[in-house]
Amino acid sequence: MSKIIIDGLTKVFGNNPAKALQMLEQGFSKDEILQKTGQAVGLNNVSFTIEAGETFVVMGLSGSGKSTLIRCINRLIEPTRGKVFVDGAEVTAMNEQELREFRRHKQAMVFQQFALFPHRTVLENAAFGLEIQDVGRPERFERAREALALVGLTGWEDSYPHQLSGGMQQRVGLARALAVSPDILLMDEAFSALDPLIRREMQDELLELQEKMNKTIFFITHDLDEALKIGDRVALMKDGAVVQIGTPEEILTHPADEYVARFVEDVDLSKVLTAEGVMKDPEVLAFPKDGPRVAMRKMKDKGISSIFVVDRNRRLLGYVLMEEAAKAADRGDPDLTKIMRTDCIKVPPESTLNELFEKSATSVVPLVVVNEAGRILGIIIRGVLLAGLVKENYAND
């Protein structure tokens, strides 16, 4: 079952939402509705699901409804229509008591302006959520300490927020959220108020933390690079509606419409596209039992000058060059492993194009993309690298 299900969520700000809902159904735009009724449409029929352990990023400019959306999930803002389910329970149907329990245990929120309590120390801030749950003093401080250690703030427990830099303050915000051990982290432009350098650092750390914790993260941002970097999937919003949902690569390479395309056109693809995304199938592989002749024929068939050798489990052993296979065949030497070279460059699937360029330049044979077990996933030839940088034209699709 999906962790979070959002079904037809609509929010109208104003005193007469019924009229606005009706007009939305008739297909009027947000601006027209505002002009005619004075009702502001915050969200327009938003639906999607988020799986457990997923980092789901909602990206949109200001006014796109993303902040409203994240607040509808824990009902800091009441949706006008639509449903939110978390772990199968309908949040939108909860009474006050149930909602409070949900907010205390299931989710925790990290805010753009940190929202730390200035009258409390770092430790007391981090322990706030537990204090609200009436967890005893020793236990809540211990858990708060652990959360602070997780974000690298050990030693700052007794400082006050105003004594900390912006980046450190947001670490406190993160620790405060993590201390209650929520399944779901709601991050509302959590890094937007930070300097670019600090922001990148925090993004990396979040990715690292996520590797260990495996939370479900709902992340809001207006920064496309950030969305592409940390999102397993990204939803693009405009005027309160979701324009496209997909993996970062899908969004980059197949923008759903002109709006998305204009958005992504400035993205530095070399930083975003990964080996996995541009690699191609090796088409043909040699096995140790193949003699040089078989290997030669395989290369000739495909018109390539080298071939990778793998074992029965497709684990990479090395590669053989065409000319050396030919010489061995002339000599009548049947053992392929004798002429096999092992100096090929292996890269993990998540390395970015940027990293691949350098490696590709020093290698005669294609780069090999292997998983952790050493199995070959694909190969990257130099031409593909360049092609990866040229986006497909969505208009001609």
Place this chain on the structure above:
Amino acid sequence: MIEKILNPLEYLPRLPLGEGIEVAIEWLRVHLSPVTRALSEVMQSLIVRMTDGLIWLPPLVLIILFSLIAWRLSNRSVAAFSFAGLILIYNFGLWPAAMQTLSLVVLSAVVSICIGIPMGIAGARSETFHRIVWPVLDLMQTLPAFVYLIPVVFFFRMGEVPAVMATVVFAMPPVIRLTGLGIRQVPKELVEACGAFGTTEWQKLVKVQLPLAMPTIMAGVNQCIMLSLSMVVIAAMIGAPGLGTKVWGAIQRLNIGGGFESGLAVVVLAIILDRITQNLQNKKIQG
């Protein structure tokens, strides 16, 4: 005749507001008398006990005690001023009067704070309550004090109790206003963060709103104490004992020197109370 034509407002019958108020007050006096009498007795005994206690203690002990409190809550110079100032008051022979005034001020301020802070909280939370109460506060603060000094006497007779009542009316508005203001000024995102962590309304108030509003609330308390002191002096007119009576008596006998001494004693008390409570509010800000 010509005048009446030129000024048609003359034809309007007079609105009998004053008569109405008199009737209302008379009705209240008759029907509320069990309540006011009970209230009166409780307060009277409180005031008497407090005053007696303050006067019964040896003055030097009290003076040192006050100076220590001033030192603890404020700083050394305020402590030194308190010590010298209180000795001066004793020297003028105004010690019992000053203690009477002090107990009236303390009681009035406590009553004002106990009623004012909850009302301020309610005003911050409910827009309707805010809209009803705030104009009343304007009225309480701008109505000349003498206008309600007299009716208060109808309810509580002459003496300490009506003085405290009139003082509360006069001194409570800043507590309500500044409590409300302090709570409304708590940043929106902090209140939202509370909600996101699943606080009850009470937890939100006690753990975040009140602590953050505290400097503003303390400013209200400071104002309240200062206004109490000024009103307690005026309330000498309705029989409140203390420094006010001394000032009042000296004026009536054209005793300029005595009046000045009594006035100076009021100023000394005012400065001590002000500095101590002001520092209380500054201390909270640093935390």
